[in-house]
Amino acid sequence: MSMPPRPAAPIQTLSSPVQQAVYTLFASRPGIEDLIRTTLLAALNERYPTLTVELASTRLASPHESGVWGLPLLIDQVLAYLLNGASLEISEIIPPLHYYFLSDHQGKRLKLADGQDVDMKVIEALIKELPWRLPIEFKSALTGYWNEPVEGGASRWRWLSNVIKDTLSMKVMQSTTLSDPQLETVRQVLDYAQSEERISRYGDHATRVYYLQSTLTYPGRTESLVTPHLLLVRYPQEQASQPLVMLCMPDGSIETFSSVESASQSRARVAEALYAVDSITTKRYEIDGDAFDTQAGLILGKQLSNLSELKLPTSLGLETLKATCLQITDASRFFLNASAPSADALRRVQAKLPQWLTKASSADQAHYRSWSLALASAKKSAQGLSYLSGIPDIHSFVVTSLKQQLLLDQPRFEQPVQYVAALAACEPDDVELTFLLVTGAFAPGSTNISGVTERVKMTLTELALKNLSGKPQGELIKVEHRHGLPLPAWFTAAYITQGDGLIEAVDIGKNYPEKLKAYLLDDPSLSADREKRFESPRIL
Known part of the structure; x- marks a missing residue:
């Protein structure tokens, strides 16, 4: 075999999980030895459809000068011709009547279905066509292999x-x-x-x-x-x-x-x-x-x-040809x-993989990898920012609005101001409100009402989120700090729920949408920057 004038790179030790994955997926690709066999059989079947040839047992009966025939395997003689420099002149007749023919393992001559002999000139020609047929068949088989579907x-x-x-x-x-x-x-x-x-x-x-x-x-x-x-x-x-x-x-x-x-x-x-x-x-x-x-x-x-x-x-x-074809x-x-x-990084990642992912199909793992890389790439490209970066979520907005309003209202109720530090440290999530709900009905033949009471608790933050229209129908009977800290005397149920009180003043249902509009729509340049960060990479 004459290879191009270039150095043959040695087969490398697999250096990374990526290289290992590629090696594994393509490990079953066509090999030259199998292609020699399949190409020879296809050529024989095309020329002699009724000839039964089993490469594992079909022999090339070869005449000896002693007057007997040896029975080497046909495929061995073909490989010797293709790969070891052996000659192949099997159509000649050696005087007086010694000649080549195809046989089974016992030396019985193979014939066509109509009883005719196999023309050994044709067999020799078919074998000698293999040198130009094999590269064509190899390329076709490899292209087909690349186009075969795998998992997923x-x-x-x-x-x-x-x-x-x-x-x-x-x-x-x-x-x-x-x-x-x-x-x-x-x-x-x-x-x-x-x-x-x-x-x-x-x-x-x-x-x-x-x-x-x-x-x-x-x-x-x-x-x-x-x-x-x-x-x-x-x-x-x-x-x-x-x-x-x-x-x-x-x-x-x-x-x-x-x-x-x-x-x-x-x-x-x-x-x-x-x-x-x-x-x-x-x-x-x-x-x-x-x-x-x-x-x-x-x-x-x-x-x-x-x-x-x-x-x-x-x-x-x-063996040399097989190794060369595997390499190229x-x-x-x-x-x-x-x-x-690194081995340590790999161990740490594997330890944190969810169980479902370790058991997922290769196709699902590949999709997970691609989407994870896309997300990581988007975060790095945006320097950790996202479409909503800089915009407070509604819970944070409510907490901040309540605390600001409390500090604004404090001077109206305290003269002099006494609870500056306590109020500044007061978190709306820690202020607990208790509502008393009474459900009742008239007893038959009576003007008396029989009632069932129920206590409903929520935080100040939750009430602001609901606005007054979403508060429980009962009476607010208790305002307290869930950790027992003191609240100002003016921090009463009436202050919280009355008209123009705390909940109406912060008016989350009106102010939060306006805040979002200011962040997302009012400044075109900022809007464009956010849209760029929001764009999703294309993953097929």
């Missing part, structure tokens, strides 16, 4: 696309070196992987995504090389004349460049270190569609390109530098 219904291709996206998201969140404009450049792609949506959302300041194709020129020939890297280019508003340029690898690694030309030159230098070429020309092509689907596809494309370079027959042997079809090798948590 998504294909391996889409699963890998999501892994690439999540891996990049983790690297972005962990980055301490990227500037805010650079982070925004990557986040646009993470939030809007589809080019049409991204460009529609950001217009001239959208991140454009490309892949790079290098043309390698050798003496007398050229070769195309496409690497699974995404080239990001964005013209931010504050830097319109000079673009931000970044390269994103499948393992989440990010390189930044001063220009598109410097990024292209960087890839050319890497290629020059690997290939003995006369020249390298690099061009970029914009990705139309999902950036991460395309990046996953570039990994598959790299594998298919390598399989096209298989040259058979060879003398390398079966190993998607996990593109995730060597994926983020890997």
Whole structure:
């Protein structure tokens, strides 16, 4: 087998949970030995549909000079031809009447259903077609394998696309070196992987995504090389004349460049270190569609390109060929530098995982991971702020309003003021109100009312939330501090519930909506900032 003039990277020890996951999902991919068998059988069945061939037992009866026939397995002779440099001339007749034929394990000659002999010239030709058939069949089988659905219904291709996206998201969140404009450049792609949506959302300041194709020129020939890297280019508003340029690898690694030309030159230098070429020309092509689907596809494309370079027959042997094919079809090798948590961090996370998540399907765990990363990314992007940051929740607003009103009313009832410290420390949640409810009915033949009493308790905060219209129908008979602290003498039931009293003064039903309007609608610039923080990343 003649492989391309490039160093073969050794199979690496799995370095991270991400690389382990990719390795595991693609561990059952097609192998060369099985493909040799299935391709041979398919060729034989296509040419001779009525010929029964069992590769585990079918023999290639081979004549010896002694006048007898040996009975080696047909598949062993095919493998020896393809992989060990053995000759294959099975259509010749050795004088006087020695010739090759197919047989069962006992040497009984195999015939077609009509009793005709099998033409060994055809068998020899079919076997000698395998060197060009096998790369084609291998590529077809591998492409089909990538498109097969796995747990959750998504294909391996889409699963890998999501892994690439999540891996990049983790690297972005962990980055301490990227500037805010650079982070925004990557986040646009993470939030809007589809080019049409991204460009529609950001217009001239959208991140454009490309892949790079290098043309390698050798003496007398050229070769195309496409690497699974995404080239990001964005013209931010504050830097319109000079673009931000970044390269994103499948393992989440990010390189930044001063220009598109410097990024292209960087890839050319890497290629020059690997290939003995006369020249390298690099061009970029914009990705139309999902950036991460395309990046996953570039990994598959790299594998298919390598399989096209298989040259058979060879003398390398079966085990060497199997190892080579496993290596060039190993998607996990593109995730060597994926983020890997420390053993201690991993133990702490695993200890806090909810039981339902540990038992969830791989698909559900993947969705949970993606949404968790999206939430973490949104928080980091907003520097911990959310859409409602700076806006008090209604409970906090009620407590603050009551305390402010109490301090405003105190000088009206106390001269001189005596309970400044006590009132300032008084929490409306600790002021307990007791209402007495009486339900009654006339007894038959009497004007007397028989009643049933009920005591209903609530805090001052709860009453303010309900407003006076929602208070219990009975009489407020007791106002006290739940921890026994003294309350001012004027802090009475009448002060709380009467017209123009405390509850009407704070009027939560009117004032809280007005406060929300002021925060959310009255200042357009603040509203725009909040809406930006509220936008949800797109996760498919």
